[in-house]
Amino acid sequence: MDKAGRRQPRGRASAAGAAGAVTLEMVAAAAGVSPSTVSRILNGTAVVSADKRAAVDAAIARLGFSPNPIARGLAGGRTMSIGVVTQAIDSPFYGGALRGIEIALDAAGYSPLFVSGHWHARHEAGCIQTLRSRHVDGIIVLTGRLSDAALAETARALPVVATGRRLERPGLFAFDFDNLGGALLATQHLIGLGHRDIAYISGDLRHPDAEQRLRGYRGALESAGLPVDPARVLQGDFTEASGLQAVERLIGDRTPFSAIFAANDQMAFGAALALHRHRLRVPDDVSLVGFDDLASAQYAIPPLTTVHHPIHELGLLAASAMLQLLAGEPPRVDQPAPRLVIRESTRARSEPAALARGQRHAVRRPAR
Amino acid sequence: MDKAGRRQPRGRASAAGAAGAVTLEMVAAAAGVSPSTVSRILNGTAVVSADKRAAVDAAIARLGFSPNPIARGLAGGRTMSIGVVTQAIDSPFYGGALRGIEIALDAAGYSPLFVSGHWHARHEAGCIQTLRSRHVDGIIVLTGRLSDAALAETARALPVVATGRRLERPGLFAFDFDNLGGALLATQHLIGLGHRDIAYISGDLRHPDAEQRLRGYRGALESAGLPVDPARVLQGDFTEASGLQAVERLIGDRTPFSAIFAANDQMAFGAALALHRHRLRVPDDVSLVGFDDLASAQYAIPPLTTVHHPIHELGLLAASAMLQLLAGEPPRVDQPAPRLVIRESTRARSEPAALARGQRHAVRRPAR
DNA sequence: CTGAAAGCGCTTACAG
DNA sequence: CTGAAAGCGCTTACAG
Numbered sequence: 057m058d059k060a061g062r063r064q065p066r067g068r069a070s071a072a073g074a075a076g077a078v079t080l081e082m083v084a085a086a087a088g089v090s091p092s093t094v095s096r097i098l099n100g101t102a103v104v105s106a107d108k109r110a111a112v113d114a115a116i117a118r119l120g121f122s123p124n125p126i127a128r129g130l131a132g133g134r135t136m137s138i139g140v141v142t143q144a145i146d147s148p149f150y151g152g153a154l155r156g157i158e159i160a161l162d163a164a165g166y167s168p169l170f171v172s173g174h175w176h177a178r179h180e181a182g183c184i185q186t187l188r189s190r191h192v193d194g195i196i197v198l199t200g201r202l203s204d205a206a207l208a209e210t211a212r213a214l215p216v217v218a219t220g221r222r223l224e225r226p227g228l229f230a231f232d233f234d235n236l237g238g239a240l241l242a243t244q245h246l247i248g249l250g251h252r253d254i255a256y257i258s259g260d261l262r263h264p265d266a267e268q269r270l271r272g273y274r275g276a277l278e279s280a281g282l283p284v285d286p287a288r289v290l291q292g293d294f295t296e297a298s299g300l301q302a303v304e305r306l307i308g309d310r311t312p313f314s315a316i317f318a319a320n321d322q323m324a325f326g327a328a329l330a331l332h333r334h335r336l337r338v339p340d341d342v343s344l345v346g347f348d349d350l351a352s353a354q355y356a357i358p359p360l361t362t363v364h365h366p367i368h369e370l371g372l373l374a375a376s377a378m379l380q381l382l383a384g385e386p387p388r389v390d391q392p393a394p395r396l397v398i399r400e401s402t403r404a405r406s407e408p409a410a411l412a413r414g415q416r417h418a419v420r421r422p423a424r
Numbered sequence: 425m426d427k428a429g430r431r432q433p434r435g436r437a438s439a440a441g442a443a444g445a446v447t448l449e450m451v452a453a454a455a456g457v458s459p460s461t462v463s464r465i466l467n468g469t470a471v472v473s474a475d476k477r478a479a480v481d482a483a484i485a486r487l488g489f490s491p492n493p494i495a496r497g498l499a500g501g502r503t504m505s506i507g508v509v510t511q512a513i514d515s516p517f518y519g520g521a522l523r524g525i526e527i528a529l530d531a532a533g534y535s536p537l538f539v540s541g542h543w544h545a546r547h548e549a550g551c552i553q554t555l556r557s558r559h560v561d562g563i564i565v566l567t568g569r570l571s572d573a574a575l576a577e578t579a580r581a582l583p584v585v586a587t588g589r590r591l592e593r594p595g596l597f598a599f600d601f602d603n604l605g606g607a608l609l610a611t612q613h614l615i616g617l618g619h620r621d622i623a624y625i626s627g628d629l630r631h632p633d634a635e636q637r638l639r640g641y642r643g644a645l646e647s648a649g650l651p652v653d654p655a656r657v658l659q660g661d662f663t664e665a666s667g668l669q670a671v672e673r674l675i676g677d678r679t680p681f682s683a684i685f686a687a688n689d690q691m692a693f694g695a696a697l698a699l700h701r702h703r704l705r706v707p708d709d710v711s712l713v714g715f716d717d718l719a720s721a722q723y724a725i726p727p728l729t730t731v732h733h734p735i736h737e738l739g740l741l742a743a744s745a746m747l748q749l750l751a752g753e754p755p756r757v758d759q760p761a762p763r764l765v766i767r768e769s770t771r772a773r774s775e776p777a778a779l780a781r782g783q784r785h786a787v788r789r790p791a792r
Numbered sequence: 793c794t795g796a797a798a799g800c801g802c803t804t805a806c807a808g
Numbered sequence: 809c810t811g812a813a814a815g816c817g818c819t820t821a822c823a824g
Contacts (some may be wrong), residue, residue, distance in 0.1 A: 126497040127801030146519025218437045296723040325723045355664040495817035
């Protein structure tokens with residue numbers, strides 16, 4: 057088979073050596089067809105006679121062949137990998153989305169390549185760069201701070217799916233979660249329980265989610281004819297620490313409140329700790345609602361009432377939209393709606409509203 | 425430059441097109457040298473005259489060239505990517521390790537490829553398979569259930585770093601965390617506080633960590649001359665739910681206890697909730713210690729005393745060991761020791777030990 | 793020190 | 809329907 061002048065195969069470092077040696081060429085030889093034919097069968101690229109297909113399938117099975125994605129990437133431009141820009145690989149919130157993406161891509165033979173943008177447009181741009189240098193077949197961007205223009209630009213080169221924004225561009229599919237609706241649900245729940253003095257702990261307003269949730273809080277108060285008191289709107293940044301500090305400020309300022317709605321569960325946990333330190337009991341003295349429904353929310357003390365954000369499903373949907381884009385179809389996804397999960401951190405308001413340290417109430421009412 | 429018979433370049437789908445078109449060949453042309461020379465400069469493979477190097481460096485900078493890892497992978501067998509077998513991409517515990525790995529690899533120009541084994545040897549083997557088909561340059565295995573033999577076998581083909589086990593094989597570097605020592609620390613802390621009836625919630629004993637931590641608990645009791653009562657050793661599986669159930673069993677069985685040591689924080693959170701439901705207060709009635717020091721432990725109510733497991737550092741170390749292996753050096757890593765973090769869930773024992781529902785104590789003592 | 797050339801394992805026009 | 813051949817963008821013996 058070798059012509060004169062062929063080199064000896066290289067040592068164990070040879071690229072082939074690593075993954076199990078059997079190549080498409082070997083399959084072709086075993087099946088008595090050309091490599092082109094094997095490739096076509098693998099890719100469903102052309103109609104092939106039944107007997108050749110059978111011979112090739114048999115050879116593939118017998119030899120245990122699996123195509124080398126690296127070579128495939130070089131030759132055909134498809135690496136069977138999808139880049140995923142998340143914000144932090146260990147985010148308790150986005151983790152669920154990553155798992156969804158992993159599952160959906162795996163089922164289609166694709167591998168995810170996770171990179172972290174750290175909520176920084178520059179880092180995210182670096183991520184896109186890395187992913188493109190690795191020739192991923194498509195990129196999923198989970199929220200983040202990249203401009204719509206940057207995303208659209210990327211989408212000119214390869215399919216892009218983005219969450220956390222609304223945007224229509226060729227090759228780009230974006231979908232959002234109804235943050236406003238979720239915040240409405242949470243606030244209305246509190247209002248329905250008789251609360252009037254509802255404090256709000258906002259996330260970092262540079263995140264569109266934070267802005268939308270704040271609008272939901274305001275909207276619910278306004279619809280109910282309640283005033284939106286700026287003193288009750290605290291600025292947080294989605295971390296536990298900021299939730300804790302917000303409550304400290306609230307109490308320090310002696311602003312009356314009987315309920316708190318935190319723009320995410322992590323801040324709600326911080327808020328709960330601050331209340332605990334001030335001997336204010338949840339829900340006896342203060343009702344508390346979060347947003348996201350992290351896995352840990354149901355084991356908080358008390359278990360946290362929160363807005364369920366189906367982040368795992370969102371991951372599944374993002375991956376499935378990518379797969380559709382890759383198949384040349386316009387993505388169709390049914391976006392899941394927000395849903396309030398009532399647990400044990402909220403209760404009907406007991407007069408009067410908790411004020412500040414020391415002024416706590418011993419009143420107990422049966423849980424809902 | 426083209427010989428007769430060359431094809432036209434392919435359309436936008438061409439592999440080059442995607443990532444920015446500039447190739448090593450273009451750099452060579454611009455610098456007036458051969459591609460071989462550019463390659464050698466890139467890889468530091470050979471000594472090159474200063475003027476050529478300068479010309480090449482200039483051309484690289486001007487053209488904004490960055491080598492295509494895919495082509496590199498095919499040709500040289502190096503993909504500049506490292507496979508990482510974790511257990512679940514959204515694990516609150518392993519997440520920290522992933523972040524450490526990401527940081528350390530990124531600094532060296534490598535990309536991690538994360539895959540999830542789901543605590544299942546078969547899945548983990550599938551992960552290894554996937555990673556090898558993608559020609560990663562090395563594999564990091566975070567604990568898991570793969571046999572030492574399987575790991576050693578993999579290490580014959582490419583460098584492997586494993587955590588959560590001790591094992592010496594060619595091409596394989598493994599290191600463990602001192603789980604036994606950590607459990608000793610936790611238990612001794614409780615004993616030092618005067619606790620005698622210390623219940624233990626074990627993790628799934630198929631995990632080596634769980635087994636080691638149990639030994640630490642036992643060892644500490646024995647050293648202190650305290651009996652190890654089987655009724656106080658509850659079987660959990662590292663989940664919050666199992667921690668909760670363990671405490672339910674303990675209380676249902678009316679086994680006396682004044683302290684609980686849970687083999688991980690997640691079970692401690694579940695245990696805390698069960699205690700809360702039975703109106704047993706932490707730490708007034710029952711002291712509680714966890715293990716791992718998850719990010720959320722400091723915002724638990726009350727903030728959880730726990731054994732700090734430097735999982736982020738372990739990730740950093742694993743990656744750095746891999747880098748050393750890749751460089752042909754024997755890895756040298758200083759393994760971090762376990763450390764007890766005393767927060768607010770433990771307190772000196774108050775007579776008598778809490779027994780069961782209803783029998784709670786109002787005794788308050790100042791915190792430590 | 794440096795170049796020409798073969799090769800990595802695929803894919804895909806091109807030509808039957 | 810199917811093959812022969814060129815090419816993807818690099819690396820690396822081989823030969824100066």
